[in-house]
Amino acid sequence: MRILMLISAAAAAFAAHAPAAAKPASSQQFKAGTAISLDPAKAYLLVRSPLNLDVKLLREARPDEVEAYKAERSAALEKARSKYARKLAGYERDIKAWNAMSANARAGQVKPERPVEPTDDNLAFKAIESDKFVTLWGGRVFDKPSQARLIAVDPGTYRLYGQMIEGNNGSMLGFCLCMGSVDFDAAPGRITDLGSFRYPLAEALRDKVKPSWNGLTPGKGGLTGMRVEPMRPADPVPASLASLPREAAAYRAAGKIDNFFGVQIDRLTALPGVLSYRRDEVVDERSGGAAAAN
């Protein structure tokens, strides 16, 4: 029942408030051998990885999208209030009748319940992030020699959200980098080179060795389920992209974020010069300060 209620509530929220102005994140991931010409309205992300694991990126809402979201939410609240007014009138009618009933007449009847007034605090409404996720499919390799994936996305700021597999029934299995990660800007009309995504624990499992990297070990040793190797000049680049404008992603520390998919929680392995941790506090290595929660 709880599941059905949640799904119904969600479906209602999404359907009833289908955004007119909101722009869901869009993406196109290229298969091997696809001829690429850069669309100036799109940003292109290139990343290498030794494992075919799916990764979720989360695009930060632009100011115009934030405004559109607020307007949508206000409209939803207004609609909920109108609905509440009708329910309240019905309740007042019913409770009056209930109060006039004798104890015998009430037997077997359910006392009318006063409806809950919708407020800004209790309104059930989608999160602004709900349509800003992009999936980078691990299995869709653009260039086998370099193990590169290439995806076109809306320009903007993206957070490396986590590694997770989405079932065809909406289920999700994997982990989010909810307790610390990185973000980067994806500029239009060019390729942002994300370097390599590595999975120390999964790679060690594949190689049948104890996980370790650069002196780090799992748990209190600082090694986590995912790490990033920023682009190095020697990194292999697919031949078909060699002449196209490409620049290394400038990673920044990204603070904590919610576990939207209810998966396992983790954080990105510290990235020297960019991201570190003081206990669970996410530290922006460039400023030495705490990174803001998203």
Add this chain to the structure above:
Amino acid sequence: MALPAPAQAQKVADRNLAPIEVDPAKVPLPELGFTEAAGDRDGYDKYFYFVRSETDFATAYNDIRECDSLTRGIRTYLNGGTVPYPYAGTMAGALGGAIGSALADAIFGSALRRNMRRTNMRTCMGYKGYSRHGLPKELWTKFNFEEGLSGVAEDERQKLLQMQAKAAIAGKPQTEELEF
């Protein structure tokens, strides 16, 4: 690439959890002393509690609440003040996460959900610098809960989390510190 504005870089991760005022003196300290019996260690993957020295009750309680909230998939953090998220402590604010959890419940079953909660609490509290210590099941069940297909009522949940916070500040036990 432009550097973030200094003000943003210094902004601290705020939690979106409504404050719950608690008088620590009124929270019972759970029984933590025991003599290890044969077989107890087999249960330490499931039955454990967290400890951190030089930590006060309010800090420990907030830490446990944050980890509990994060693993439940509800709104835990503020969004830099750009978007209203007044959903403190409710499922309604994180429909995506709630749906994900509910579907996972239906598909993967309660055992996986319980296991995920244990793993998430270990991870989250571990990152916060707490150590983990085992308990016999009968002591553990007096101030903990498992969460699979069925949830725990909010009032009861908070009472148990408060007891866990009390245990967390009770001092480092003689028992062995378990792996992260």
